[in-house]
Amino acid sequence: MELLCCEVDPVRRAVPDANLLQDDRVLQNLLTIEERYLPQCSYFKCVQKDIQPYMRRMVATWMLEVCEEQKCEEEVFPLAINYLDRFLAGVPTPKTHLQLLGAVCMFLASKLKETIPLTAEKLCIYTDNSIKPQELLEWELVVLGKLKWNLAAVTPHDFIEHILRKLPQPNEKLSLIRKHAQTFIALCATDFKFAMYPPSMIATGSVGAAICGLQQDEDVSSLTGDALVDLLAKITNTDVDCLKACQEQIEVVLLNSLQQYRQDQGDGSKSEDELDQASTPTDVRDIDL
Amino acid sequence: MLIAAGPARGGVGPSRIKGRARTGRSTGQVLCARWVPARPEPAQRTKTGTEGARPPAGRHSERDSGAVYCPTASTLAMERLVARRTFPVFARTSACRSLFGPVDHEELSRELQMRLAELSAEDQRRWDYNFQQDVPLRGPGRLQWTEVDSDSVPAFYRETVQVGRCRLLVAPRPRPDGAVNCPPPGPPADEPLDGLGEAPAPPSSGPAVTPAPAPAPAPQESAEQEAVPPPRSQEPLAEPPHSGISGRPAPGTAATAAATTAAAAAAAATATATTAAAGGAAIKKLSGPLISDFFAKRKRPAPEAKASNEVPAGCAAPGAAPAVGSAEQTPRKRLR
Structure with a gap:
C-alpha cells in the first residue's frame, strides 16, 4: 500500500492580480499617497531624548530576525518599521519601552498583512518574556491611536511588481531580481538613513542595486549603467541623481552588513539554527556579489 | 439619541457609531452625532483593538499542528516543517532576547x-x-449634539454584543440617574443637562429598544403621503424582507409571516419593557438589517431628507431632531 501525502501549504495565497499590477493608475496613486505615511520628522533630533540611532538599529535587527524566523510575509517587516518610525516621530519613548513598541508594531503589521498572524504570546517570548501579552495588547491601542488607525501604509514592496513589469528583463531572471530587491528593502528598513525616503525611491534603488549586483556574475540585463538608472527613474518619477545616491547608499549598507555578518561568523556566535535559514529571501547571505 | 451637527472636518463614516449606541442612555434613546466619534471608548476599544482583532485560537493550533502532521521523510517536508511557525513546540532561538534590560512594569503602566x-x-x-x-460637552463647541429616539435609526447603530456567531441587540439600560425619554425641544447644547435632570423613563420607552418597535406598522403608502411622517412608527425592523416593501401585511403566507412577526415583536416589546423596568439588560436576537429598515426613509419628502443627510446643515433645528436621527443609511455588512 502506498502512503499518500496530501499535505498542502496551509497558507492560501491569492494569485497576482493583473488588474492591479498592470494598471498604471495604481502606480500613480501609490506615488501620490506614499508621502502621507512617512514619519513627520527625523525624531532623534527633535523628539526622542533617550533613544539613540543605534538603538533603533538594535530593535530593527531584532524585528527582522523575528520576522524571518516566523517566516512572515515580506511586507510585514518594512510595515512594522514604518509604524515604529511614525510613532517615535510623535511620542517621546524611553529606551526600555522600545522593544515593546517593536513587538506591537510587528503584531499590527502581521495582522494587517498575514492570513495567520503572529500571536501576542509568541512575540512576548521573543522579548525573552520581558513584556507580558497583556501589556502588548494595551500598547497596541496606544500605537493605533497615535497612528490615527492609519495602518495601510505604502511600503517599497508595493512598487516592486510595478517596476519589474516595465523592465526589459528576461522572465527567468525576474524572480532572482525580485528576491534580491526584497532583501535590499528589508536592509533599508533596518537603517534610519532610509526612514525619510519615499518608499518608491527605496524600491527603485533596490531593484537597481539588485540588477547591478547580479550583472557582475552574468548578463542579466540588456540595459547597463546609466540607461538602467534613467529607465528606473522614469518609472517612479524619481530624480535621477537622488536615485543614484540612494542606490549607492543601499550598496554601502549591504557591504557593511556583509562585513558584520562575516565578523559574527568568525566569532562563531551564530548558532546552527540560524545557518539553516540561509534560504530565506530576506537573508543577506543570499546575495552573491 | 443625541445628534451632533458640525463642520465636515475629519468626517468619519457613520459605521463607527455602532460603538456609540450607548449603554446608560435611557431606554429608546441613542446618542448620535453628525460627525461620529472616530473610536469606541477606551474600554470597548481594548476589545476591538486587541483581543477582538486577534484571530481565534483555533487557527493557531491549526497552523502549529499542520507542521506536526508533516511527513518527516523527505527533505521537502522537512523544509516545510521548519517553515511552519512552531515545530514541534516553540524552540527558543537567539532571537529570543531582551534588548534593553528589564522593563519596569509599573512605569510602563503609568x-x-x-x-x-x-x-x-x-x-x-x-x-x-x-x-x-x-x-456631550456643554457649551458652544464645534459640534452640536441632539438626542433622538433610538428607534429612528437603523438597528446597525444600536449596541450589540457578539455571542458565538450571533450578534445580539442589547436593550438599553435606563440611566441610573434618570433619563430623557423624548428629544427635548430646547437647544442641543442643553441636552446633557436635560438628560441628567429628568425623571426616570416612562413605560412608553420600552418598545423603542426592540428590533420590532411597532407591532402594527403603518402602511408605506400612507407614510409616503404624510407631510411629517412619524419615523418611529414606520420602522418595521423585524419585518420579513418580502413584506418590507409595502410595509403592509400581504395576503397568504406573507400575512401569516407578518402576523407571526408582529406577535413576536409584541412579545419582545413586552419583554423589554419588563426588563427595562427592572433595570436589567435584555439581550435579544437581532434579526439583521432588512431593506425595509431603510426604504421608508428614502421615501421621505425632499426637504426632510436633506436635513437627515450626512452633510451638516449648520446646526440642526430643534424640530428636525427626529429626522436627523433617521439619516439615510445604506445597509451595511455587519462587522464582527
Whole structure:
C-alpha cells in the first residue's frame, strides 16, 4: 500500500492580480499617497531624548530576525518599521519601552498583512518574556491611536511588481531580481538613513542595486549603467541623481552588513539554527556579489 | 439619541457609531452625532483593538499542528516543517532576547495610562463629547449634539454584543440617574443637562429598544403621503424582507409571516419593557438589517431628507431632531 501525502501549504495565497499590477493608475496613486505615511520628522533630533540611532538599529535587527524566523510575509517587516518610525516621530519613548513598541508594531503589521498572524504570546517570548501579552495588547491601542488607525501604509514592496513589469528583463531572471530587491528593502528598513525616503525611491534603488549586483556574475540585463538608472527613474518619477545616491547608499549598507555578518561568523556566535535559514529571501547571505 | 451637527472636518463614516449606541442612555434613546466619534471608548476599544482583532485560537493550533502532521521523510517536508511557525513546540532561538534590560512594569503602566488619557482628551476635543461620562460637552463647541429616539435609526447603530456567531441587540439600560425619554425641544447644547435632570423613563420607552418597535406598522403608502411622517412608527425592523416593501401585511403566507412577526415583536416589546423596568439588560436576537429598515426613509419628502443627510446643515433645528436621527443609511455588512 502506498502512503499518500496530501499535505498542502496551509497558507492560501491569492494569485497576482493583473488588474492591479498592470494598471498604471495604481502606480500613480501609490506615488501620490506614499508621502502621507512617512514619519513627520527625523525624531532623534527633535523628539526622542533617550533613544539613540543605534538603538533603533538594535530593535530593527531584532524585528527582522523575528520576522524571518516566523517566516512572515515580506511586507510585514518594512510595515512594522514604518509604524515604529511614525510613532517615535510623535511620542517621546524611553529606551526600555522600545522593544515593546517593536513587538506591537510587528503584531499590527502581521495582522494587517498575514492570513495567520503572529500571536501576542509568541512575540512576548521573543522579548525573552520581558513584556507580558497583556501589556502588548494595551500598547497596541496606544500605537493605533497615535497612528490615527492609519495602518495601510505604502511600503517599497508595493512598487516592486510595478517596476519589474516595465523592465526589459528576461522572465527567468525576474524572480532572482525580485528576491534580491526584497532583501535590499528589508536592509533599508533596518537603517534610519532610509526612514525619510519615499518608499518608491527605496524600491527603485533596490531593484537597481539588485540588477547591478547580479550583472557582475552574468548578463542579466540588456540595459547597463546609466540607461538602467534613467529607465528606473522614469518609472517612479524619481530624480535621477537622488536615485543614484540612494542606490549607492543601499550598496554601502549591504557591504557593511556583509562585513558584520562575516565578523559574527568568525566569532562563531551564530548558532546552527540560524545557518539553516540561509534560504530565506530576506537573508543577506543570499546575495552573491 | 443625541445628534451632533458640525463642520465636515475629519468626517468619519457613520459605521463607527455602532460603538456609540450607548449603554446608560435611557431606554429608546441613542446618542448620535453628525460627525461620529472616530473610536469606541477606551474600554470597548481594548476589545476591538486587541483581543477582538486577534484571530481565534483555533487557527493557531491549526497552523502549529499542520507542521506536526508533516511527513518527516523527505527533505521537502522537512523544509516545510521548519517553515511552519512552531515545530514541534516553540524552540527558543537567539532571537529570543531582551534588548534593553528589564522593563519596569509599573512605569510602563503609568505611561500607558498617560498615553490613553492623551488619546481620550484628543477624542473629547475632536467630538465635543465626554466619553468617560458618556455625555456631550456643554457649551458652544464645534459640534452640536441632539438626542433622538433610538428607534429612528437603523438597528446597525444600536449596541450589540457578539455571542458565538450571533450578534445580539442589547436593550438599553435606563440611566441610573434618570433619563430623557423624548428629544427635548430646547437647544442641543442643553441636552446633557436635560438628560441628567429628568425623571426616570416612562413605560412608553420600552418598545423603542426592540428590533420590532411597532407591532402594527403603518402602511408605506400612507407614510409616503404624510407631510411629517412619524419615523418611529414606520420602522418595521423585524419585518420579513418580502413584506418590507409595502410595509403592509400581504395576503397568504406573507400575512401569516407578518402576523407571526408582529406577535413576536409584541412579545419582545413586552419583554423589554419588563426588563427595562427592572433595570436589567435584555439581550435579544437581532434579526439583521432588512431593506425595509431603510426604504421608508428614502421615501421621505425632499426637504426632510436633506436635513437627515450626512452633510451638516449648520446646526440642526430643534424640530428636525427626529429626522436627523433617521439619516439615510445604506445597509451595511455587519462587522464582527
